Amino acid sequence: MDADVQERPHLGGLMAFSPLRRFLVAALLWLPFAFFAWFFFAGPMVWPVIALVRFVLLTAWPQLFTAVSQGADLLDAQGRMLEHLPYLMQLSTSIMVDVAEPGAAPRFGMIEPTVNPMVYGYALPLFAGLVLATPVLARRRLAQLAVGIPLIWIAQAFGVIGESLKIVVIDAGPVGAEAAARAGLSLNLIALCYQFGYLILPSLVPAVLWIVCNRAFIELLIRREHMEPVAASRVEAPPDGDG
Numbered sequence: 001m002d003a004d005v006q007e008r009p010h011l012g013g014l015m016a017f018s019p020l021r022r023f024l025v026a027a028l029l030w031l032p033f034a035f036f037a038w039f040f041f042a043g044p045m046v047w048p049v050i051a052l053v054r055f056v057l058l059t060a061w062p063q064l065f066t067a068v069s070q071g072a073d074l075l076d077a078q079g080r081m082l083e084h085l086p087y088l089m090q091l092s093t094s095i096m097v098d099v100a101e102p103g104a105a106p107r108f109g110m111i112e113p114t115v116n117p118m119v120y121g122y123a124l125p126l127f128a129g130l131v132l133a134t135p136v137l138a139r140r141r142l143a144q145l146a147v148g149i150p151l152i153w154i155a156q157a158f159g160v161i162g163e164s165l166k167i168v169v170i171d172a173g174p175v176g177a178e179a180a181a182r183a184g185l186s187l188n189l190i191a192l193c194y195q196f197g198y199l200i201l202p203s204l205v206p207a208v209l210w211i212v213c214n215r216a217f218i219e220l221l222i223r224r225e226h227m228e229p230v231a232a233s234r235v236e237a238p239p240d241g242d243g
Contacts, residue, residue, distance in 0.1 A: 019224065022135065027133035029133070033129070034129035038121070038122075038124055043071075045124065046118065050068065052153065053117075053157050061183055061185075063179075064095065064179055067091075067092035068090070069089070070089060070090075071086045071090065087116070088117075089117055091115065091164055093111045093168050111167070115160055117156060119163075127206035128149075148209045152206065159201060162198070165194070166191065170191065
């Protein structure tokens with residue numbers, strides 16, 4: 001009877017401090033901090049992404065895009081500036097559309113949309129929080145972040161490019177479709193890339209990167225998952241009072 005009473009707290013302690021539970025608790029602590037830091041430093045965080053998007057858009061489709069800049073003004077319904085947001089991206093294009101109200105005289109202007117790269121960037125704090133929560137050496141954490149963050153920036157830029165093309169050649173209507181045809185772009189391919197960059201990449205990339213970088217830790221969790229039932233089966237039931 002005494003042996004059984006001593007065994008149960010021992011197993012309970014193993015369960016309470018198992019690597020999986022320590023990782024989950026650490027992730028609950030690190031993830032909010034990572035998201036807070038990501039949003040607080042949003043301007044510097046999106047700078048590499050916007051630089052990459054600028055290079056791709058102006059190099060691949062100069063007939064559509066004339067300028068890409070970081071930072072945009074947030075306006076109210078009357079057109080008054082509320083604040084300047086450094087994490088937004090401003091596009092200048094060569095696509096001219098009629099911006100007049102229905103029934104009014106034609107009034108043409110260039111499409112100059114604003115894109116929010118942060119929509120595609122939550123993979124970065126998600127990956128950083130998981131890496132910081134993983135029980136590995138500090139130098140391995142730094143190495144994982146050094147490899148993973150640039151890859152996430154590339155995936156984020158893919159999503160921003162997809163949205164930029166969608167706005168210019170799909171949302172602009174027939175004028176945009178004609179410009180896409182002249183540039184040799186497929187509307188269906190643009191729509192597919194936009195959906196892929198918006199719905200799949202931001203959640204897929206950090207998960208895949210963390211799994212690839214931490215296979216040893218995952219294998220440890222799997223081994224313990226199979227070992228714990230064996231340990232629990234060794235706990236004997238207390239002997240019957242009748243002997």
